Amino acid sequence: MSENVIYSINGPVVKVKNAKDFSMLEMVYVGHAKLMGEVISISKDLTTIQVYETTTGLKPGEPVISTGSPICVTLGPGILRNIFDGIERPLQAIAEQSGAFIEAGSDVDSLDVEKLWDVTMKVKVGDVLKGGDIYATCPETDLIEHRCMLSPLLSGKVVEVKENGQYKINDVVMKIEDEHGQIHECTLCQKWPIKQARPTLERLPISIPLVTGQRVIDTLFPIAKGGTAAIPGGFGTGKTMTQHQIAKWCDADIIIYVGCGERGNEMTQVLEEFSELIDPKSGKPLTDRTVLIANTSNMPVAAREASIYTGITLAEYYRDMGYHCAIMADSTSRWAEALREISGRLEEMPAEEGFPAYLPSRLSQFYERAGYMKTLNGQEGSVSIIGAVSPQGADFSEPVTQNTKRFVRCFWALDKALAYARHYFAINWTQSYSDYVYDLEKWYDQNVGSDFVSDRQQLSFILAEESRLNEIVNLMGPDVLPEDQKLVMEIAKVVRVGYLQQNAFHKDDTYVPLAKQLKMMDVILYLNKKCQEAVAQGKVVRAISETGIFEQLIKMKYDIPNDHIEKLDTYYQDIDNALKSVA
Missing domain, CATH: 3.40.50.300 (P-loop containing nucleotide triphosphate hydrolases)
Known part of the structure; x- marks a missing residue:
C-alpha cells in the first residue's frame, strides 16, 4: 500500500500531504480505482494533482501511487481508424467492455495488442542506427504505410533482427546495443510524453x-x-x-x-x-x-x-x-x-x-x-x-x-x-488575413500560374472597394454612385456570390482545384476590364446587368465541371457578345 494518500478533493483537483517522492508533471494513479492524474504543483507540505477522470466517489485516505514517468501516449500501428478519448483510451474497446459510458479507472490498452501486422524489416545485423531511423514497416491501412522508428532517445548497433512476418505490437522485432554495451529490445510501438515536442533535425x-x-x-x-x-x-x-x-x-x-x-x-x-x-x-x-x-x-x-x-x-x-x-x-x-x-x-x-x-x-x-x-x-x-x-x-x-x-x-x-x-x-x-501569401507566391507561380497571386490581389482590392462604398450606399442609397462605382458593386457581387460562396453539397463545387480557381478569377477580372471599358464609353451599368452576363458568371461554378476546366474559355466570348449588345 502506498504511503501517500489523498488529503483533500476539489473537483478534479486532489491534494496529497507531506509527499516526498513525486516530481512535476509525473503521472500518478489516484484512489482505489486507479484514476489517471498528473502532478501540477509541489510545495513543502502539499502536492497538487489534476485528475483526468471523474472523481465522483473518491475519498480522503485513498492511496496515490507514483509511476515515475510523465503522461505518455502509445505510438504504433493501429492509431489510424481509431477513436480515442483525451488520454488515448480507445472508445470502441471501452464500449465493448463496459457499455456506452466510460467507467472510472477503465484500464484498456490504447492499441490492439492482439492484432497481427505484416511486418517488413528494413535493417540487418551490424547496422548502426540513430534516433528516428526506420527499422520496420507495415501496412497500417490501405492508404498509409506505418514506419516503425527508433526512439529519438536511443541509438546503437543492431545485434538481432527477426524475419519478415506477422507480429503483434509488443513483440520484440529487433535488439540494439548502445555505446555502453546495454541491449535494448525494440517492438513495433513506443511511448512518448504528450507535453514534450518530438525532436527534429x-x-x-x-x-x-x-x-x-x-x-x-x-x-x-x-x-x-x-x-x-x-x-x-x-x-x-x-x-x-x-x-x-x-x-x-x-x-x-x-x-x-x-x-x-x-x-x-x-x-x-x-x-x-x-x-x-x-x-x-x-x-x-x-x-x-x-x-x-x-x-x-x-x-x-x-x-x-x-x-x-x-x-x-x-x-x-x-x-x-x-x-x-x-x-x-x-x-x-x-x-x-x-x-x-x-x-x-x-x-x-x-x-x-x-x-x-x-x-x-x-x-x-x-x-x-x-x-x-x-x-x-x-x-x-x-x-x-x-x-x-x-x-x-x-x-x-x-x-x-x-x-x-x-x-x-x-x-x-x-x-x-x-x-x-x-x-x-x-x-x-x-x-x-493570411501572412502566408508571399511565402507561397513562388509555389503558385511554378505550379498553378504566374497570374494567381496578382489575380488574388485584384479580387481583394474589389472587395475592399465595395466595403468602402457600402458606407456611402447605407447612408445615401446606391443611386448617388457614379457608373464606375456602381460597376464595382456589381463585380464585387459576382466575386462574393459567384466565387467566394461555395456549395458543399454540389459535386463540382464542394472541392475546386487550383487550376479552376485561377481560371474563374481570370474570367471575372476579364469581365471587370471589359465592363470598365464599356462604362468609359458611356454605357450604363444597369443596361449591362440586363444582359444577364453577371448572373451567368455567378453560375459558372456549377455549370463547368472540374474535369472540363477548358470550357471556362467560352465565357470570354460570351462577355464580348453581351457588351456588344448594350446600346
Missing part, C-alpha cells in the same frame, strides 16, 4: 500551401503546410463545419480531429460522415487516414487539456515518418475554459475574464509545435494546426481570440451576418 521554411479546394481559403487566405490558422466565430457561424470540410478535402496525408469540449452530437456527426466519405485521391474510405479524439463537453474537464496534447503528439509521430499531417482542434476556447476552471480550483490569481495568467504561454506551446520539418531520418514532414475559437457573443476582443492571434499567421474570422444569410463559408473577407 531542422525546421524548414514555409513554402508549400495546404490545398483545401475551398476558394475563399486557397485564394484569399491560404494556409501553408506546417502553418497555423484560427477560426473564430460565434455560435452557429460554422466553425465545426469549416473544419469538417477542410478535413475532408485538404491534401494532408493524415487528419487528426480533436473534439475538445464540443457537443456530443457534433462528434457523432463527424464519426458518421467520415465513415461514409470516400477519399478523393485514392477512392478508399477517408477513415483510412484519420484519427478522432473525442473529448466531449460532458467528459471530465481536466482531460480537455490532455486531448490537445495527445492530438499534437500523434501528429508529430506521423510527421516523423515523412507524412504531412493536419490537426483540427475544436475548440481551443473549451480547452482554455478547462484551464480557467482548474486554475480557479487551485485558487490562482486570475487574469483577464478569469483566465489564468499563463493562458498565452499555453497557447503558444500548442501552436509552436506546428511546422514544416526535416525529420531525424532525413525525410520531410509537416504538422499544420487549424484551431477553432468560440468567443462568447462573437466578441473577438476576448482573451482567447486575442492571444491566439499572437501565435497564428492565418485568421479566418467567421461572420454571424454571413452565416445567417446562408453564405458558406461565412469567412469575413475584411476581418480575415
Whole structure:
C-alpha cells in the first residue's frame, strides 16, 4: 500500500500531504480505482494533482501511487481508424467492455495488442542506427504505410533482427546495443510524453500551401503546410463545419480531429460522415487516414487539456515518418475554459475574464509545435494546426481570440451576418488575413500560374472597394454612385456570390482545384476590364446587368465541371457578345 494518500478533493483537483517522492508533471494513479492524474504543483507540505477522470466517489485516505514517468501516449500501428478519448483510451474497446459510458479507472490498452501486422524489416545485423531511423514497416491501412522508428532517445548497433512476418505490437522485432554495451529490445510501438515536442533535425521554411479546394481559403487566405490558422466565430457561424470540410478535402496525408469540449452530437456527426466519405485521391474510405479524439463537453474537464496534447503528439509521430499531417482542434476556447476552471480550483490569481495568467504561454506551446520539418531520418514532414475559437457573443476582443492571434499567421474570422444569410463559408473577407501569401507566391507561380497571386490581389482590392462604398450606399442609397462605382458593386457581387460562396453539397463545387480557381478569377477580372471599358464609353451599368452576363458568371461554378476546366474559355466570348449588345 502506498504511503501517500489523498488529503483533500476539489473537483478534479486532489491534494496529497507531506509527499516526498513525486516530481512535476509525473503521472500518478489516484484512489482505489486507479484514476489517471498528473502532478501540477509541489510545495513543502502539499502536492497538487489534476485528475483526468471523474472523481465522483473518491475519498480522503485513498492511496496515490507514483509511476515515475510523465503522461505518455502509445505510438504504433493501429492509431489510424481509431477513436480515442483525451488520454488515448480507445472508445470502441471501452464500449465493448463496459457499455456506452466510460467507467472510472477503465484500464484498456490504447492499441490492439492482439492484432497481427505484416511486418517488413528494413535493417540487418551490424547496422548502426540513430534516433528516428526506420527499422520496420507495415501496412497500417490501405492508404498509409506505418514506419516503425527508433526512439529519438536511443541509438546503437543492431545485434538481432527477426524475419519478415506477422507480429503483434509488443513483440520484440529487433535488439540494439548502445555505446555502453546495454541491449535494448525494440517492438513495433513506443511511448512518448504528450507535453514534450518530438525532436527534429531542422525546421524548414514555409513554402508549400495546404490545398483545401475551398476558394475563399486557397485564394484569399491560404494556409501553408506546417502553418497555423484560427477560426473564430460565434455560435452557429460554422466553425465545426469549416473544419469538417477542410478535413475532408485538404491534401494532408493524415487528419487528426480533436473534439475538445464540443457537443456530443457534433462528434457523432463527424464519426458518421467520415465513415461514409470516400477519399478523393485514392477512392478508399477517408477513415483510412484519420484519427478522432473525442473529448466531449460532458467528459471530465481536466482531460480537455490532455486531448490537445495527445492530438499534437500523434501528429508529430506521423510527421516523423515523412507524412504531412493536419490537426483540427475544436475548440481551443473549451480547452482554455478547462484551464480557467482548474486554475480557479487551485485558487490562482486570475487574469483577464478569469483566465489564468499563463493562458498565452499555453497557447503558444500548442501552436509552436506546428511546422514544416526535416525529420531525424532525413525525410520531410509537416504538422499544420487549424484551431477553432468560440468567443462568447462573437466578441473577438476576448482573451482567447486575442492571444491566439499572437501565435497564428492565418485568421479566418467567421461572420454571424454571413452565416445567417446562408453564405458558406461565412469567412469575413475584411476581418480575415493570411501572412502566408508571399511565402507561397513562388509555389503558385511554378505550379498553378504566374497570374494567381496578382489575380488574388485584384479580387481583394474589389472587395475592399465595395466595403468602402457600402458606407456611402447605407447612408445615401446606391443611386448617388457614379457608373464606375456602381460597376464595382456589381463585380464585387459576382466575386462574393459567384466565387467566394461555395456549395458543399454540389459535386463540382464542394472541392475546386487550383487550376479552376485561377481560371474563374481570370474570367471575372476579364469581365471587370471589359465592363470598365464599356462604362468609359458611356454605357450604363444597369443596361449591362440586363444582359444577364453577371448572373451567368455567378453560375459558372456549377455549370463547368472540374474535369472540363477548358470550357471556362467560352465565357470570354460570351462577355464580348453581351457588351456588344448594350446600346
